[in-house]
Amino acid sequence: MAEGGPGPSSGENLLFLTDDQLRRGIEAMFFAYRGFTADPDRILENYAYGRAHHRALHFIRRSPGTTVNNLLATLGVTKQSLNRVLRTLIEDGLVESRVGRRDKRERHLFLTTKGVTLEHELSEAQRRRMRAAYRTAGPAAVAGFRQVLEAMMEPEMRRQYQSLKDGSA
Amino acid sequence: MAEGGPGPSSGENLLFLTDDQLRRGIEAMFFAYRGFTADPDRILENYAYGRAHHRALHFIRRSPGTTVNNLLATLGVTKQSLNRVLRTLIEDGLVESRVGRRDKRERHLFLTTKGVTLEHELSEAQRRRMRAAYRTAGPAAVAGFRQVLEAMMEPEMRRQYQSLKDGSA
DNA sequence: TTGGAAAGTCAACAAGACTGACATAAAATT
């Protein structure tokens, strides 16, 4: 690409779109995601659970009563993969699966008291880091952070994200 | 928004630090990271490689001549894990491993022409998405994005990130 | 009543991470 063109093609300043800047952003995502998952991962080592369990707990807590199919769409995994995780969480009494009243094929998922406890421990660790990062960067930076992340999502995931914004499912 | 306390505790506006806002940020990271890896993942399906190969190619390209130990520290994996990936890349002629001149224990890693080609295909797909997101969000948002991500990194990873900023390793 | 959707299960498999043990060569230290 030869990168270096110092003069923007238009009158606008587009230096933030150079390949070098973009690569910096790519590396920032890579390194930051590691920090993002580090704290919950450390906690999960004490239990017999992994990151997949954390994700399930997070989204069940976020949308209590959600169905397995909903959760599948949000997490973007196969039902077999989710099922293994869900089964252990149900067996261990962290998640309750209630047969749907209207549609009895559906299972509605809820956290038990025990599930809420672990979810809170995990999410509080993650929020602590997020809070520190937000405080360091400030409100304007946070707004930009969210804008860029949202623009980076796949359209279907952006819909998931935005639907969670307001009410639950 | 219903968000907890309407009145900030101090004179400053700290609404961006509510647990709800933090959870929004956590979900943004989760969904955005999926978009971030989606394009390279699709390309990698055509080859016999995975995300781990992409990461190795990226950082070798970024710091040509880097040693195995350096790469290990950057990627944050075990040598056994990296070795498996590196071995296939060398066998397939994408990466060249040269014995160090000064210290013959070290192996210096370089991309071959073939390696550069694949790395470019992968990174161009990733940059394309990043470019679109940056363009949508604008330069101010990008600056904030980078600030928050940097603050979110583990200190050791932040050092890695910043050392890559300037010259190579 | 029958077709199809939702959910669950079983089996097999793969990527990519891990630990632990061990081998080799070369550099550094004693």
Place this chain on the structure above:
DNA sequence: AATTTTATGTCAGTCTTGTTGACTTTCCAA
């Protein structure tokens, strides 16, 4: 010169989390 440490590679085994494919059960709705 002998010993220790470092850098790398390799073998073997395990774990988590994802995949596909096949099959069953339940049950809603046309």
